[in-house]
Amino acid sequence: MLMADRIIAASIMALSLYFMWHATELPIGWNGKTGGxxxxxxxxxxxxxxxxCAGGILVRSYRGKKIQSGPFFDPETLSWVVSVAIALVVAIALIPWAGAYIALPLFLFWYLKVFGRHGWVLTGILCIATPVFLFFFFEVTLKILLPKGLTEPFFLPLYARFF
Amino acid sequence: MELFAHLADGFATSLSPLNLFIVILGVTAGLFIGAMPGLGSVNGVAIVLPMTFIVPPSSAIILLCAIYYGAMYGGAISSILLGIPGASTAVATTFDGRPMAQQGKAGLALIVAATASFVGGTISVILFTLFAAPLADVALAFGPAEEFALVLLAFTTFVGLGGDDVLKTIIMICLGLALSTVGLDLISGQPRLIFFDQPGFYSGISFLVLAIGIYGVGEILYTIETSKSAPSVTPARLTFRDLWYGIKEVNKLWRTLSFGSFLGFFVGMLPAAGATPAALMSYGLSKLMSKKPETFGKGAIEGVASPETANNAASTGSLLPMLTLGIPGSPTTALLLGGMVMWGLVPGPMLFIEQPDFVWGLISSLYTANLAAVLVNLALIPLFVWALRMPFTVLCAIVLVLCIVGGFAPSQKMHDVWLIAGFGIVGYLMRKADYPMAPLVLALVLGPLMEKSFRQTLIAEQGNIVAFVERPLSGTFIAISVVFFLLPLLKYVKRSPRAQKVPNEPAE
Structure with a gap:
């Protein structure tokens, strides 16, 4: 916990420096002409x-006596969080390339069947129903086109049918 | 009398078949979202917002408010049946709701929670109706200086009253404000903070991206970590005798309920407070005032009723400054504010003049939403009992897919989806380290207003910074802000430094 607190505080300090460096591209001082x-x-x-403030947290963590104890991550469930986060990132990375209608059902399949250990029926229903719902909700009703990537040609007949 | 005319006009809008349908849809969705452990009104509004493009803007806002309302009712359901608060706002409901369920009185507890919520909702909506127009009239006199002072006041309430670590709160406010400056400079139009020269940053960071990241992805990650085993659902039987008995019992508690409603309404208006502390305060005070304080915590009906009235009243209360002043009273209303701005309905006093149909339609829809919520809640209790048995992995998977698609839909850029994933993971880590999330979201929503009003004032006053203190209203706001800002310092001086660990819950 203590270590994590320090690492986060130090990262915030680094982030602030990066922001400050970026901000200096425009005048940071008082502008006499326009006022303000x-x-x-x-x-x-x-x-x-x-x-x-982040510096203050860092200093405090070295000076303070009473520190919150206990590990930062719950060792039992950390692997779950990490695998879900990785799956999410993989799914997002797949979207522009394989299309939302491949990437999202794949993600659902992984989540329900592999991660959640659900049955084939439930997994199957959700993996098929979700893209169908998304298509009719976003593409047909709202006219928002989700990325299709490689699968674009397969959607041309559907476009012809619904638009 | 003018008030009644406005309200009658409003009902003409809100009772149209579309809006009535939307209210019922919204409260039902809200009830489910609120009932799911881990998801509250703020998560519901964040995830559903991108999908509201399907209806006209005014109906979209009515839908989101109905979800907000429904979620407040729904939080009690899992507090009682699972013993886990469905949303942080329903924490206090577990104290007596859970014991009641264990004594086999789950049905009665649910009825009491629903009727008490209805009383809290109704009293606070009446207060809302009375205060809205006068407050908007006062706010008409506000110039940029007052706007700046008011935003500053909203932020300092987090420092003074938030209860979180002061340094961490200030960091989150500054981070939110700094992120809000990404994009083009408001005055000169020059690009600034374009990280890694990514063109996606030119349009700034949308509040929606941050909200979906933190309250969608981040919340799910957090819930995955904290939910080790599936909780057991207490079966609830609902009979008309229970219903009648419950209503009769609630009827005896008028003093507690009206007190809780007023308390909730005014606490809810404060950005840093909101429904969670309001419910806890109401619980504590009704225990103090009760004739039988020893029954509290062992299944007292009063102990279920008092927090439920207060949290519903607080949710209405936090709408008041959002609608009249343009300063949200909670993270959920901050999202509503962002949504309204997205649709070109800028909240604030001018809205009452330019869009009276919308404003009064929205206010009157709160009455219908409240009534719809109590009826749907009571009617669908068996369905909620069934829904709570839904495996958590199914819910998480669907929510994550909705986060990805919902993040993509408004701007249609993958850039935003990546930002959502980033904010989600970073937000999850920071939340674990007790960094409060509410100030971050509020700061990102209010950042542009704060910077604009600050710089407009200075341009108008030729760089005279004293202008902020010279104007009576803005001077008063700034003085109060200073007091709030110094509050933690005073506490620090009074008591020897004491490391305080405050549970990190999103205030709603």
Whole structure:
């Protein structure tokens, strides 16, 4: 817990520095002509405050005596969280390439069948019903086209039918 | 009398078949979302918002408010049947709701919760109706200086009253504000903070992306970690005798209920407080005022009724500053505010003048939503008992898919979907380290207003920074802000430094 607190505080400090460096592309000081601060002032000084507060947390973690104990992650369930996060990232990465209608059912299949250990019937129903719902809700009703990637040609007859 | 005319006009809007259908749909969805452990009103609104493009803007807002309302009712269901609060707002309901369920009185507890919620909702909607127009009139006199001072006040309430670690709260506020400056500079139009030269950042970071990331993906990750085993559902039988008995019992509690409603309404208006603390305060105070305080915690009907009135009243209360001043009173209303801005309905006093049909339609829809919620709630209790048995993995999988698609839909850019995944994972880690999430979301929504009003004032006053304190209203707001800001410091000086660990729950 203590270590995690320090790592997060240090990361925030690094992030603030990165923000501050970016913000300096625009004037960060007082602009005499128009009155008021320049375009970079808001992000710059807010990040500076963030930097100081995160520094304060870091300093406090070394000085304080009473520290929250216990591990940061629950060792039993950490692997679950990590695998879901990885699956999510893989699914998102697949979307532009294989299309939402392949990537999302794959994700559902992994989640329900492999991760959740559900039966074939439930998995099958959800893996088929979800893309059908998404197609009719987003593409047909809202006219929002989801990325199709490689599967684009297969949708041409559907477009012809519904648009 | 003008008020009644407005309200009657409003009912003409909200009782149209489409809006009536939408209210019923919204409260039913909200009830389910609220009843699911781990998902509350803020998660529901964040996940559903991208899908509301399907209806006209004013109906979309009515839908989201109905979800908000329904979720407040729904939170009690899992508090009673599972012993796990369905949303953080229903924590106090578990204290007596769970013992009641264990004594075989789950049905009665659900009836009491629903009727008490209805009383809280109704009293607070009446208060809302009375206060909305006068407050909007006052707010008409606000210039940019007052707007800035008010936003500052909203943020300092987190520092002074939030109860979280002060340094972490300030970090989250600054982070939200800094993220809100990504994109184009408001005044000069120059690009700024374009990370890694990604073109996606030119349009800024949408509040929706942050909200879906934190309240969708982050919440699911958090729930996966904390839910080790499936909880057992207490069966609830519902009889008309119970219903009659429950209503009679609630009828005896007028003093507690009206007190809880007023308390909830005013606590709900504060950005940093909201429904969770309101419910806890109401529980504590009704125990103090009760003739039989020893029954509390062992299944007292009063102990179920008092937090439920307060959390419903608070959800209405937090709508008041959002609608009249444009300052949201809770993360959920911050999302509603963002949604309204997205649809071109900018909340604030001008909305009452320019879009009276919408405003009064929305206010009157709160009455119908409240009535619909209590009826749907009581009618569908057997369905909720069944739904709570749904395996958690199914719910998580569907929610994650909705997060991905819902994140993509508004802007149709994969950039936003990646941001959602990033915010979700980082948000999950930061939440575990006790960083509060509510100030972050509020800051991102209010950031543009804060910067714009600050710089507009200074341009108008030729760089004279004293202008903020010279104007009486903004001066007062700033003075109160300073007090809030110094509150933690005073506590620190009074008591020796004491490491406090505060449970990290999204305030709603």
């Amino acid at each position: 601060p320049g375009g970079g002032a808001f992000p710059f000084w807010l990040s500076a405050v963030m930097f100081c």
